[in-house]
Amino acid sequence: MCQCIQNRRCSTDIQCSLLKGACDKRTNRCNCEAAYRAAGFASLIEARRKFCFKKTCTKATEEEDCIGMSCGYGFCRC
Template sequence: MKIFAAATVISVLEIVLLGITCYASSSSLTIEQIITANLTDFGNSTRMSRELKSEKEGQKDTIASCKAIATCYGDSDCPGGRCLGFAVGTCNCAACVQFLHCKTDKDCGGLRGACTDQNFCNCDRAYRYVGFLGALDVMAKICNRKECIQNTTSCFGLPCNSGICSCPIQSQLPEIQISQSPELNFPETDFLNL
């Protein structure tokens, strides 16, 4: 027990830096290129440009009105409102859980080739099969970053990250106009002489 207490705790930053170093050694990118990559974008600019392009071309599907808390994959699914969520409209790699029991790829989040003959999910093998170097390569290129188009193979079978619609508040009460009320006329009373 004393050995465990005296052990050095590895911070999350050290683990991330170790992963970046391992990734850099297995790819043609330098550590500086990996660290300085725009990792905060999460594909939002791609999704926004797609929505703007579809609006411009007149191909945008419209819904009669925004429905609060409805599932959405972009602001275009919430007319007049916003689609809120983390990395909405990008590939959801968390759907494939390594070593989970499976019968088909659907049990592995839909990732093509992930369900093995031994009936467990091997997400890493499936990613390597389609050309990625490993888990870090996948995280840097598609997880919560690559644009996901519903019901297509844009994410190798993985589902899209969804959000919920946040709609502007619309009052259900009739509009009441407040007018100035006439002066209240109280009878003059001399309270001192009662």
């Protein structure tokens, strides 16, 4: 899975595309927007415009560079 889907059922961040902090443990739903805000983006839209498939990364640094998501072809996949 490459994209965090808002309100998808989850028990861990795995179901939320591995986006760090996206699985809300209180509701067991993906809260992608809150996770991107916690990472410093103003909104989900801003993250998609400035981060997804734009932020450069390497496989060695993908955990940090990509907020838990994967690095593919040198860019963070979301």
